[in-house]
Amino acid sequence: MGTIHSFAQRLLAAYPIQAGMPPLVEVLDEVASSVAFDERWSVAQRRLLDEESLAAPLGLLLGAGRKLDDLRSLARAFGSDWDLIAERVLGETAPSAMPALDVAPIVRQTQLLIDRRADCQDSADKLVAKLGEVEGTLTLLRRATSDVERFRLLGVLGGLKAGNVGRAPNWPDIAGVRGACADLASEASALVSRVVDAAVRPVARWIAAWVLESAEGRIASGRLEFHDLLVGARELLRRDPDVREELQGQYQRLLIDEFQDTDPIQLELAVRIAGGREAIAEDWRDIEVPPGSLFLVGDPKQSIYRFRRASIETYLEAQQHLGTTVSLSRSFRTTPPVLDWINGVFGNVIVEEERKQPRFAALAPDRPDVATGPAVTLLGANEHADARSVPRRCGGPRPTTSPA
Template sequence: MSEQLLDGPARDRIKTDTDATLFVEAGAGSGKTHALVDRVTTLVLRDGVPLRTIAAVTFTEKAGAELRDRLRVEFEKARKGPAGPLADEALDDLDSASIGTLHAFAQQLLLAHPIEAGLPPLIDVLDEVGSSVAFEERWAELQQQLLDDDSIAEPLLLAMAVGVELKHLRSLARLFGNDWDLIDERVLVDPPELVAMPDLTGLIAAAAQLGGAVDSCRDPEDRLLPKLHAIRDLGVMLEAATDQESQLSYLQALRGLKVGKIGRKENWPDVAKMRSDCAEVVEVAGSLVELLLDACLRHLSHWIAERVLESAEVRRAEGRLEFHDLLVLARNLLRRDASVRSALHERYERLLLDEFQDTDPIQIELAVRIAAGADGDAPDWQDVEVPDGRLFVVGDPKQSIYRFRRANIATYLTAQDLLGETVTLTTNFRTVPPVLDWINHVFSTLIQPQEAAQPTYHALTPHRTTTPTTA
């Protein structure tokens, strides 16, 4: 059938050119699962690559189960042909084959090398519910430590004085936990500076000057007058305050004043200047609050980040891991241990990555370092040389929707540039021509290529020629 399709040569190459590293861009409905099945069956039945030495990483457990079922059908068919012994061997290996999600694959790597990974022989992997319960337990303990630690008391009190609540810090702790491997390079780079109240002399003087202007108002009912009284009174309280918490609360009150265009022209010598001066005081107060709040949050972030890392280390030592722990520990293991890379290079002759546009960037680093073996020790995975044919990647950048889970289109495009050759599947087996015509017209207009941000749009070609009718 592939000879009759416009992308037939690409499909034939996916199936037969198993000595090449290919990066397949598969449009919606283009039969990428079928392409994966073709690739694996060729590797097993023609090239004699044992199925147990092939790893196929899918985005979901459902996709992994579908791929496994389709392979079973193909191997059952092949049992009656000349490749029967190879098909029988593949069927024996199928249930235990490395076909599944990225997290399941990372867990296999760690279970194969627990000592090198610094893990106990048996590990327990928490599901999403278990991880949520464990986080709540960690947060309860962390919250108590936060309230009891005198070293963080001042930044905490100042932050709470301007509206930061414990629930906000809880959210921060959860976000840090989701990406704890980035904490060292992005949060703990430099120790935070001391929290100190900025110089308030100029602001206090400006508030007093505005307070003195109340006598120039010709109408005691003018709506701008109460604003001047409020600025004057807050300035007086700000000057008299003896602690930073009180000062910050007065600054916050100043920041919250809204002046706008109130005040009548005939009631003031220069109402526009009066409004402008009031707005400037409010703006300066807001800037001072932001400066102090930033310093406080840096301290709190640093404090929380250190303890999130400590929690990750405890989970590793106890072998009680969460999904993200699996990825980070597997990546760290492959980065530092040449013998493990060499062993996994021998174990996995071929690696196939599905739905690459929506997976964690750690996935490509795991695959590249395994494919390279002992030589894959470059600090940056992009500098690792991958032997031909070891990797096969499938994805569709137009369907990348999981940025909140660290999927990054820039990583996709970088990998596409570095790994092998790109082949494109454009025949759509799912959609009727009128719909595809509209999609191609709209998407070709909206999707314009941008370096490291937006790939080129490849128009889809319909395979279906008629619209189904209903009785």
């Protein structure tokens, strides 16, 4: 009995050579893993900044206000799911070269907005002054000699806010001018977003490749982090039928508890061990599991979705593919009046949705009905007539409802 990570470590320690690792495997704790990541990222960051092919997209990202710490966070995120990188990031078509930053449409739209100053009857109007600021930005945009500089100025236009600036009597159509300001800001922001999206793709692809390279290096050296344990154990079971057969004989009954929060890798490990030598299918759903060899215990209503890649879809698929479902519906904890309230309320609140929400299962009581009084009482529902009569707690503001 143990956690999935300790079980995966046990497998790798028993079959290190088959897993492509040295005989002695070291598992880094969270602190050591964090230190090791920082050391690797320090080297990778210098390589990234020296990469000539990424000079343009990196310059645009930094010009858009992104920071190197943002790229570090991206590397961290990739590292948490590095086994998906080859398929979901590097498996996609490589992004094409950065497109030229065409600001001509924005320049024309900005000039048309500035020309509307002539409609104002008062040169001291604050909206006229606002359009003067826009004209200064447009002048700089026309003089800009690099995409990075143009990109920064687009960001300025994207932040344009006219709001209620200006006096309506001074303009024949002040709403139209303010609307034109909003349209310009929207178009400039949209262009910034498109450019950022195009710029981040080659940078993200480079970082993803580096993360995958680092992970494969850890596997080869035997200095593993927690996620490496799961991926290493899964790859071991995917490629070695002798190991699967031996483990099937050793672990004839497998039980996964708290299955609603199970990483899909954990499920695949169990299915391949239960399936033994014949568990060769690429997809775990196509593996035949001998009856009585695998038990899953969980409650989807308690799921912390996205916790370690857990998903309701994985839960429901396992329920569909792996044998019979047995419901544990008798409650030993509480009394019939409380259960009647729970069944009545949550029977209406929890509505079954395909691939999203399982149906509600009513709970049956085991304890006798010996309770008195209401099953459920809401405290603090009514406001006090005199809030000053309620004492303060910890120096905070006076509450207006019951302290309970």
